[in-house]
Amino acid sequence: MSQSVCILGVTGSIGRSTLKVLEQHPEQYSVFAISGHSRIQELSEICKQYQPKCVVVPSDKVDELQQLLKAQNISDIEILTDEAGLIAVSEHPEVDVVMAAIVGAAGLLPTLAAVKAGKRVLLANKEALVMSGDIMLQAAKAHDALLLPVDSEHNAIFQCLPQNYLQTESNGQPKQGVKQVLLTASGGPFLNHSLEQLKAVTPAQACKHPNWSMGQKISVDSATLMNKGLELIEACHLFSIQEQFVTVVVHPQSIIHSMVQYVDGSTLAQMGNPDMCTPIAHALAWPERIETHVPPLDLFVHSQLDFQAPDMVRFPALKLARQAMQAGGLAPTILNAANEIAVASFLQQQIAFLEIPQVVEHTLNHVQNGSADSIEKILHIDQLARQVASKRITELES
Ligand code: NAD
Ligand code: MG
Numbered sequence: 001m002s003q004s005v006c007i008l009g010v011t012g013s014i015g016r017s018t019l020k021v022l023e024q025h026p027e028q029y030s031v032f033a034i035s036g037h038s039r040i041q042e043l044s045e046i047c048k049q050y051q052p053k054c055v056v057v058p059s060d061k062v063d064e065l066q067q068l069l070k071a072q073n074i075s076d077i078e079i080l081t082d083e084a085g086l087i088a089v090s091e092h093p094e095v096d097v098v099m100a101a102i103v104g105a106a107g108l109l110p111t112l113a114a115v116k117a118g119k120r121v122l123l124a125n126k127e128a129l130v131m132s133g134d135i136m137l138q139a140a141k142a143h144d145a146l147l148l149p150v151d152s153e154h155n156a157i158f159q160c161l162p163q164n165y166l167q168t169e170s171n172g173q174p175k176q177g178v179k180q181v182l183l184t185a186s187g188g189p190f191l192n193h194s195l196e197q198l199k200a201v202t203p204a205q206a207c208k209h210p211n212w213s214m215g216q217k218i219s220v221d222s223a224t225l226m227n228k229g230l231e232l233i234e235a236c237h238l239f240s241i242q243e244q245f246v247t248v249v250v251h252p253q254s255i256i257h258s259m260v261q262y263v264d265g266s267t268l269a270q271m272g273n274p275d276m277c278t279p280i281a282h283a284l285a286w287p288e289r290i291e292t293h294v295p296p297l298d299l300f301v302h303s304q305l306d307f308q309a310p311d312m313v314r315f316p317a318l319k320l321a322r323q324a325m326q327a328g329g330l331a332p333t334i335l336n337a338a339n340e341i342a343v344a345s346f347l348q349q350q351i352a353f354l355e356i357p358q359v360v361e362h363t364l365n366h367v368q369n370g371s372a373d374s375i376e377k378i379l380h381i382d383q384l385a386r387q388v389a390s391k392r393i394t395e396l397e398s
Contacts, residue, residue, distance in 0.1 A: 003029050006089050008110055009101035010034035011042050013214050014124040017276045018099050033089035044068035054078045056085040086110035091117035100125040103217050104340050115145040122283040124150040126234045131333045131378055133237045148283035153183050153231055154238055155279035156257035156270035170240035182259035184251040186211050188223040195314055201353045211254040211274045220343045224356050229321020233332050243325045250308045272297055317357045329369050330381045337385035338363035345393045363389045
């Protein structure tokens with residue numbers, strides 16, 4: 001039977017790759033709902049090609065979308081708006097699968113709604129899990145949702161863990177013979193830059209990732225290594241392990257997407273060409289496998305694989321994220337909120353590259369941590385941290 005898919009953030013890099021996978025399997029999947037935020041022309045073209053039943057946009061974009069749809073003679077698509085619209089399509093009874101591919105905290109409530117409605121949730125939006133952690137996982141358990149990792153590293157770890165690993169009880173220690181998780185990092189575009197060189201890097205340079213083509217925010221996060229920090233937190237939640245069992249390994253070629261080490265000396269790795277269509281297809285079809293256009297790995301071409309430890313002096317963001325995970329409670333939410341504000345300011349050339357982790361550290365030191373036991377608390381501290389980070393940026397500018 002065909003599965004009905006909702007793609008939150010369809011105009012983004014992950015959203016587009018999702019469409020690419022789905023269109024190879026028209027008998028198995030249909031696009032029921034999509035959302036976009038700013039690229040409305042592109043969104044209308046996606047509506048024409050995929051004919052979803054519903055589309056979600058911000059309310060101030062409805063007129064623009066309606067005109068574009070009318071010009072293409074499309075009249076049978078329901079337009080929903082804002083966060084309420086995103087939540088409505090995420091929990092819609094006709095939807096089987098939700099791709100959570102909005103960037104940042106804006107994806108939290110729609111993703112949580114999909115989980116609470118018991119959907120198969122393909123999680124790309126790591127910020128949502130960094131913020132909500134236990135709440136998201138408990139909701140998945142309580143509502144029988146399948147929360148499957150799309151982030152390439154987490155998808156790789158999921159593939160290397162024992163089959164029933166997530167179904168058995170956990171106390172934060174690795175179990176079933178697992179010793180530790182090795183989270184690989186490309187090191188980003190500035191892997192070999194000196195501190196002096198890092199002072200002057202531009203947004204355009206930061207967004208030019210050597211191996212992956214991604215949205216701007218995650219590209220900057222990859223350049224600071226905050227992306228790996230967020231992924232460390234993501235891994236702790238997804239696989240119920242404490243942070244000391246997650247080791248970050250810099251692997252510049254991005255061929256090994258992550259590894260799991262076992263007590264008997266085995267290390268299992270998942271490898272492939274760096275293309276997000278692979279983890280998307282894996283999460284869509286799991287436990288089955290479906291075709292993608294991704295060419296098989298040619299090991300004679302990729303004959304050299306390198307590994308090194310991350311440098312916490314040039315890339316302090318990773319250390320801040322580890323500390324936030326150790327502190328627990330609301331600290332990951334504070335870290336994430338400050339980082340979202342700092343990255344947006346860097347992209348607008350208001351602060352320098354090395355000031356991104358400084359703003360995050362300042363915010364972590366000036367917002368009181370507490371327990372993350374409700375979504376209301378998480379959303380409140382998220383707003384507070386954004387204010388503190390913005391104020392710090394104003395101080396840095398003056
Ligand atoms: P992107 O910037 O290309 O796309 C983001 C999408 O979110 C767009 O469709 C945009 O319209 C929508 N959006 C932005 N702000 C919004 C808001 N306030 N409200 C509603 N919608 C909004 O980003 P991306 O690279 O596709 O990344 C999406 C998510 O997936 C991020 O959380 C990222 O960390 C994660 N991710 C991406 C990759 C990748 O290869 N691109 C890999 C792993 C994880
Ligand atoms: Mg990743």
